[in-house]
Amino acid sequence: MTVEIEFRSLDEIEWRVADGDDGTFEGRACQYGVVDSYGTTFHQRTFRKGLRGSYALLFMHSPMQPVGTFTAEERDDGLYISGRYDDTAAGRDARTMARSGSASELSVGFVRTDLPDWKKLYEMEEEARKELLNNIKSARLVEVSQITARMAAVPGSKLKTVRSALGDLYDEVDAPTIADRIREEQERREAEASDRMQERARRAALLKLQTAGR
DSSP: OOOOOEEEOOOEEEEEOOOSOOOOEEEEESSSSSTTTTEEEETTTTTTOOSOOOEHHHHHHHEEEEEEEEEEETTTTTEEEEEEEEHHHHHHHHHHHHHHHOEEEEEEEEEOOOOHHHHHHHHHHHHHHHHHHEEEOEEEEEEEEEOOOOOOTTTSEEEEOOOOOTSSOHHHHHOOOHHHHHHHHHHHHHHHHHHHHHHHHHHHHHHHHHHHOO
16 A cells, blocks of 8 residues: 655754764754645654654655754754754764754654545635645654755655554555555546537437438
8 A cells, every 4th residue: 555755844943953962962863833845744643643653764755865864852842853863974974064054954754644635625615625634633753854945845746655663664656645646536526527518419320310311
């Protein structure tokens, strides 16, 4: 089963990398109660279901390039993380880039758990569907990534499949988004309606010929 993983990054960075040699970091990965650049709003306790254990800190959302680990907790104003860089070349490089500012932003990867099946979404009135999609009230945290400045993922450009939030690595795929499915369903129904109209017109023309020939 594939699931849609979405990404968000904060407009204002609120995380700190320790100056010492312990390689620790902490900060806010997701802010609650504000409309982000995607037009969506995370509400308090969005990640209340499923925050457990350690997560991998990735670089640019690549499951092949973990650079550290962290734990996460929810506070009134957002999701906060604290962790430590790996004592590896990748971990040391990521720490250096975070401190220099060349890769100093965070982006959270999550799976929404507050949406009905996309077919039910399609059947909703447009305003109600937009209201639901733009307000994130429940989600499962998958990972947090360190990203280069202003390089957050473009909404809807890619999906990833995941077998479990802390399990196997996930692969990038060109699977359709929820918006894609809704659009495809609309196009399918419009095509069917057009076909029916053409068939009725064909039958009417045939009937007219038959009547004229009598």
